[in-house]
Structure formats: C-alpha cells, structure tokens
Amino acid sequence: MAAITTGTDAAATRAQPRGGSIRRNLLVSRILTYIALGGAVLLILFPVYWMLITSLKLPREIYRMPSLWPQVFTLENYRILLQDKEFLLPIRNSMIVAFAVTIISVLISSFAAYSMVRFRYRFKGLIGRLILFAYLTPTSLLFIPLSILMAQLGLGNSLHGLILVYLCFSLPLSTWLLQGYFRGVPRELEEQGMIDGLTRFGALLRIVLPLSAPGIAAVSIFTFTHAWNELLLALVLTTSESVRTAPLALNYLITSDVLPWGPLMAGATLSSVPLMILYFIAQRFMVQGMTAGSVKG
C-alpha cells in the first residue's frame, strides 16, 4: 500500500512538473499568438491610423515634422474637402453607381449562374469560359473601345453609362462566383419545393437564394467595393464635375507635382467610411461565403 502510495506520489511528483510545463507551454504559446495577432493588427491598422492622423495635421507638420501624434489638431483639411471641393457630391455619385451596379449585378448574375448550374443547353461550358475570359481582359485594353461604345450609345459623361460599363466587369465575376454557391444547394431541395407547388422561379427565390445568402453577400461586397474604388474608367468616361465619383474627385485633388496630403487623406478617410461600415456589417457573411464558395465550387 505504502509502496503504492509511494508510487502514486512519485507519479504525481513526476506529473506535476510535466503539467506545469504544459501550462507554461500553453501560456507561452498563447502569448506568442497574441503577439503575432497584435503585430498583424498593427500592420493592418497602422496605414489607416496614419491616414486619419495625417488628415488632422497642418501641411507644414505633415512635411516637416512627421510624427505619430499631431502637434496641432486641425479640421481645415476636411473644410477644404467638403466646402471648397464639395466632396459630398462625388460621394453621392459613388453611392448611386456602387449600389446600382451591386443590385443589378446580383440580380442578373443570379439568373445567369442558376441557368448555368441547373439547365442543360448547348455551348454551356463555352459560355461559362467566355464569361470568365471577359472578366480577365485588362481594363487598360478596354477603356478606349468602351469609350467609343458609350459615345455611340449617347451614354458618355453620365452615371448611367458608368453603371453600364461597371456591369460589364462585375457580371462575369458575380456569375462565376455564384455558380459555386448554387452548385452547393442540393437539387433535391428544389425538386421537393416544386412537388409542393413552387414554380422554377419560386424555387430559385425561396430555396436557392436564401441558402446561398452568404455567397450573395460576398458577391455583393466584392461588386460594391470594385464599383466604389474604380478610377480609370471613371476618368475616361466622365468629364463633368457633377458626375465625378469619389476616387476621381480624389484624383483631381492632385493638380501638380506637389501633393496636398492633408485633403487627400481627409478624402481617403471619408471614402473609406462607407466601405468600412459595409464590411463591418457583412464580415460574417464574407468569411462564411468565401469558405462555402471555395469548398463547394
């Protein structure tokens, strides 16, 4: 008994340092994880912090005394941007374009993707590949043909024209992405719905789309972000001040070889806000949607 007791004690004595070692290892591992995560957060957030802090500095301080904290806080850059440059108008234009492109794109690409996943018809594979090729064509090759097309359609220098052109780029990507999500929805679910009296359209609306909600959210965010940030086509296709989008208005702040960092950073901050809100709201869908798409696709 004593021997057993002694043996148990010995085991406990041996186990104690091992348990301590495990705890210590866990602690070290956790600390290292937090350090790595902290580093990643710092790496990601520092440019955002620098953008924000620069927008609150006076020009001389931006150039002559670069520091992590402004010596004098000023809202002058925001005044210049909002009052002198009327930056809210480009923000409004970007909102119109980005929301319109997102809604139309998701709507049309849902039908397109559904047809490609569920229906059988000739040249389906070829059409699918062509859609992807259309997306892969560099914008710099297309801006002149597109500007000719828009001029001939009488849609140059208008937000309608810009929306139409952005759809040319967002529709292929959205269709391609949504195919992956739709394939993941079991066909049997739709068939059961149709046995219960749903039409094909009803099945798409009530079964496939709700089940693909994360994918649709992810596609919406991608489409919105692209339309919000696009510069080259907006630069070429629009001319009047009244139809400038936010990136274009930011670009127009640079009028020479001396950069107005204060107003530029203020504009970048204001332009980032809608995207940040959108990503914050939809981040859960975003991650879930991307993962679902990648696995099921």
Add this chain to the structure above:
Amino acid sequence: MNDTQSTLAGRWSRRALVRFAGASGLALAVAMAALPAHALEGKVTYWGGLIFSEAANKLLVDTITAWGQANGVETEVVMINQNETVQKVSAAVASNTMPDALDLNLDLLLLLSRQGVFTEVSDVYDAVGAANGGWFPSVAATSDLISAESGRYGVPFGVTGNLILRRNDLLSEKGFAEAPATWQELADQAVAVTASPVFGLGLALSNVGDGNVQIAVMQSFGGRVADDAGENAAIKSEGTRAYLQWLKDAWDKGAFPPGVATWDGAGDNQAYLSGQAAFIANTGSVGIAAKTQDPELYDATLYSPLPRGPVENVNPINMQFRAIPATSQNPEAAKALIEHLYNPEFLNAYYQAAIYGPVLNANKDFAAFDGSDPIKSGLLGLTENGTAPAWPDVYNAAYADIYTNYVIPKMAQRVVIDGWDFDRAMDEAQASAQAIYDKY
C-alpha cells in the same frame, strides 16, 4: 454675236458696264461694313488644364463663362487634370467626343497634330501676335518646331520649365551667397551643405519626368541624344562621359538622398518641402506650395536658372497651347474664344495666379513680372533666355519617345545604383536610343 449679246451691247456701253460694276462693288462693301460682324452662336465646350493654382483655374472658368454670356454662346468649361490629359484625350479622340477647344502641352500637341486631330489656327496665332507686340523669340521658335507645312495647330499661352530652387539659409551659412553658375559649382555647394538630415542634390534619377532633367545636364556637358539631323542616336560620346563623371563624383560624395533612383514625380518636391534637400529642379509649384504652407521655407528659398555646363547652357522650355479639334462643331466661336483669352485684362490677372512664364512681348509689362515675385521673375527669365525643347538636339517624335522611355535617367541609374562602368552604361543607352530612332 448672238441676239442677247447684241441686246446688252445696245443698252450698255463698256464704260457704263464698268461703272456699274464698280459702283455695285462699292455699295456692297459699304453695306457689308455696316452689317454687324458674323454673330456667334451655339455651344462651346472647353477643356481647361487644371493647374496647381485654384485662383487661376477659377479665373479661366469665370472668364470663359462671361465671354459666352456676352456673346450669346453657351459655354461648358471642364477643368481636366493635366496628369491625366493623355488618357482622357486619347479616349476622346477615339470616341469622337473631343471638346470644341482645349489646353494641352507641346508633346501631346505635336503627336496629335501630326494625326490630323486639330484644326489650323494660324490666323489666331498671327492676330494675337500682331495685337500684342509679337511672340517672344523662344516661344515663336518652339511654336515653329511643331507647325507642319499646312500651318499651326496650337496657340501658346504659357511657358514652363525647370528652375533651380535652393535653400539660401543653409547655403549662406556655408558662405555661398550666389546661385551656382555651373553644374560643378552646384555639386560643390550641394556637397558642402550635405549633413544629416539634409542632402544637397534633390535631383530625381528615376523613371519620371523630373528624371529627364538629366538630359539637360548631359547636354550641357557636351553629350547629345542624337546627331544633328535627329536621325541616329549619339549618346556614347566624351561629353556624356564627362556628365557621368560629374554624376558619379557627386553620388560618391553622398550629395544625393537615398531613393532618388526610385522617386515618383513628387519625390523631389517632398524632399524639399520636408527640409531634406538643399537643391531641387522644379517648375515653381514647390515655391507656390511653400508660400502658403511653409512661409519660413518660402523665405529661405531662392530661384535661379539651370546652371551651364562646360560646353553648353541648356535651359529647355516647355509650353502650353490652346487648340481646336477638327471635330469641333463650332470652330469659329472656339477661335473667337481663344482670341479673347489673350486680352490683357485677363492675362494680367491669370499670370499673377498661374505658374507660367509669358508668351507675348506685351505681357512682359504685366504686374506678375514686375520683379516682386521671385518665381514669376524666374519664369520670365526662362521665357527670355530659355532654349528650345531638346536643343541642341532635334525635337521630333523619336526624341519624344526617348524622353518617355527615360533612356538617360536609366543610364544614370546603371552608373550610380548598379555600379556599371561608363562605357557599358553608355553602350546600353546608345543601343536603346538607336532602336527608338530606327522606328521613325
């Protein structure tokens, strides 16, 4: 003689016929003179070049709008960012959506006028010149460079070019009171004031427009881009070798800030505005920025032309033009508008706000060039003493291609960054330039 002729001969003598014709002509001339000039109408769309001065941009828009209202012409003025003019105009030419008139620089005008994009404006050029005491010789010479046999396609309105900006506070501490007269003096002064965090020579050596200042430096040492005919590359020469030696010496003495070989178009200006460069080459925008953003730096800054070299004094000017696309629906109104933009009242105010040197002899007396503003004085000096673009080389399409391919800055990078010997760097630049000349 048929019946009709005989009838006419019977009623009108030859003298009577001549008298009648003369009287009719006179009456018609009087009547034409009494009529108002051909009334302008329709719409004119104008793409103005957006420049650093807000006041100048606004003045241009207001003046065009007021002209339209006074003449019954609907006007639409859109200020186009000059950094993006090439993309914007390329797309507009292709899609046939060019405005009725626009501002553009020499290079783009040369390229597009050869393609028949613009309408001929010799009449406006001559009328404006005659009304304002003629064009400055450098302006006329530069304008002549790009005028084709069929005439002129642009009317110049502003001279630009590089001035040397220097930190007088730092230099005077070291005993340098005068502007450097030669590139060697400039390098010596730059080396003398180099002490962390200040570097003397804030001259870009990267693949940007500012890097091409090195072409002027090379030419002033006797180097050339091409032969006298402008048909074959002639980079490899003793003049170019002397330039590279100057560059290498200054580099080895630490006068150039780190990163000059990768600066973007604003790199040199940022270095100066942040107090880290004692000399830069700039069109004047840095001075204007310093005036409002950093008065202390503005007060400490002095301006001078590019120094001369041992062989040449090269101070290239560039120019801005107003042109009328051939597709304009209202070319007469566009011409009238352009002519109006040379009225002294507008130009006097415009030059005070903008960063351009004058183009017409009569402009010299404007308030902007009375000597009170050192930047404007520098720009006037550039107009009066500047050399034609590319000189002593020939300004043509191949030269413009060399310019946009940054052949000379790349050669400089080979020497100071990659450590190549002069011959190897010159051979590469020579081959690269010859390939370009062979294309044209």
